[in-house]
Amino acid sequence: MTTTEPRGPVLIFDGDCAFCSSSAEFLQRHVAPGITVVPWQFSDLAPAERDRAQREVLLLHPDGRRVWGGADAIAALLLHSPLWAPAGWALRRAPGRAAGAAVYRWVARHRHRMPGGTPACRIGAPM
Template sequence: MPIPDEGLLVFDGECGFCTRSLGWLRLLDRGARITSLPLQAPGVPERVGATREACKATLHFAAEGRVLTGAAAVNAALAVALRHPLPERLYARTTALQDRVYTWVARNRGRLPGTSPWCTRHPSVC
């Protein structure tokens, strides 16, 4: 499957680790192909066909009519940002491991190093 030209990433804007991770993705996304929106902004979860609770539980990435969550979403977003299929190819070979790691990170993200949450810096959007 060809790499989409762009995508929408829905992240937890109240999470410092999520905000820091988004910063790393933006550094890789030199072509500004990824639109990132906090799940707390009005109507954002609905844009990926999800509820606020579902978006709070796991990252969502939408591109060309396809919505992915969790580790699959991370790899798809990286593939779009880098314009290279390597992240998704790696995920296809290590799905079980990456899904376990993603689940652990998602459960413990409040304890992981982060930065000032996106919604703290942009309260008018959240």
């Protein structure tokens, strides 16, 4: 991931997307200050995880044995904060899990229209 081993979880996001970059910064600053945030473009992910990171945010457990993606990554991250833990807990259980996944997919599809989003944020945008 980085030149030094992270002590906490690592959030992998799309560094080419302004909305994703702003969201990752918000999460690092206000939800889980101990996390490391790394754009997938500057990560050393394995090919399968790299492909996955192009479609959804990833949260890597510090020991590297667990990877959460999409809404599950957000839920796991929220559990690291006493203030946000109840929201993370709700996103881990039905019906919150299904609702969270649906909202995450909708936001991911429309991230180029979100505040700070640009046409470059569109998933599958031509290079």
